[in-house]
Amino acid sequence: MANEQWVPDLSTLNEIDRLVHEPARLMLMAVLYVVESADFIFLMNQTGMTWGNLSAHMSKLEEAGYVKVEKTYKGRRPNTILQLTPQGRDAFRTYRKRMLQVLDDLPE
Amino acid sequence: MANEQWVPDLSTLNEIDRLVHEPARLMLMAVLYVVESADFIFLMNQTGMTWGNLSAHMSKLEEAGYVKVEKTYKGRRPNTILQLTPQGRDAFRTYRKRMLQVLDDLPE
Numbered sequence: 001m002a003n004e005q006w007v008p009d010l011s012t013l014n015e016i017d018r019l020v021h022e023p024a025r026l027m028l029m030a031v032l033y034v035v036e037s038a039d040f041i042f043l044m045n046q047t048g049m050t051w052g053n054l055s056a057h058m059s060k061l062e063e064a065g066y067v068k069v070e071k072t073y074k075g076r077r078p079n080t081i082l083q084l085t086p087q088g089r090d091a092f093r094t095y096r097k098r099m100l101q102v103l104d105d106l107p108e
Numbered sequence: 109m110a111n112e113q114w115v116p117d118l119s120t121l122n123e124i125d126r127l128v129h130e131p132a133r134l135m136l137m138a139v140l141y142v143v144e145s146a147d148f149i150f151l152m153n154q155t156g157m158t159w160g161n162l163s164a165h166m167s168k169l170e171e172a173g174y175v176k177v178e179k180t181y182k183g184r185r186p187n188t189i190l191q192l193t194p195q196g197r198d199a200f201r202t203y204r205k206r207m208l209q210v211l212d213d214l215p216e
Binding site: 006007008010011013014016018021023024026027030031033034035046047048096099100102103104106107 | 114115116118119121122124131134135139141142154155207210212214215
């Protein structure tokens with residue numbers, strides 16, 4: 001039975017940022033973490049997400065202050081440029097650190 | 109802009125097991141992954157979850173075939189013993205491998 005065994009400290013999972021944890025948003029934030037900025041088409045290609053799905057997740061990330069959305073033009077076409085804010089970058093870094101801590105700590 | 113930069117392969121996140129990914133269930137499965145078996149009280153202590161919350165998540169894991177629930181007695185008191193099934197153990201292992209792949213692969 002468990003009561004005598006070593007168990008890793010998992011309390012960090014209670015504080016995990018669920019806004020980042022959601023798989024689609026985790027994917028988006030990971031891409032934006034690596035690149036400086038990206039447009040909608042690029043993110044759709046990278047993640048396989050639909051326009052509607054991507055828009056919905058981006059709105060949530062923008063509301064949280066994690067992503068900055070800039071509407072520009074590419075020639076005559078509207079072009080939406082996205083990038084992480086410093087706050088979003090911090091949130092992703094903290095999330096990653098916590099998850100690695102939990103998952104690395106476990107035995108094989 | 110992103111289009112010239114290296115971006116990690118994040119497609120594995122599209123296949124992530126959401127049953128394991130949910131933070132409370134991830135915590136429960138991580139504890140059960142480490143110990144052979146555990147009772148309800150032990151899991152409540154380890155995770156800080158309430159009885160109701162723990163029951164709800166355990167039911168989902170049991171339905172998926174990830175957790176085996178055994179009702180026994182400790183003296184005269186009912187005692188519920190929980191453990192991962194081989195399928196649950198595999199699911200956790202796969203989840204962990206995929207998440208580490210994604211999170212380890214990113215630059216600092």
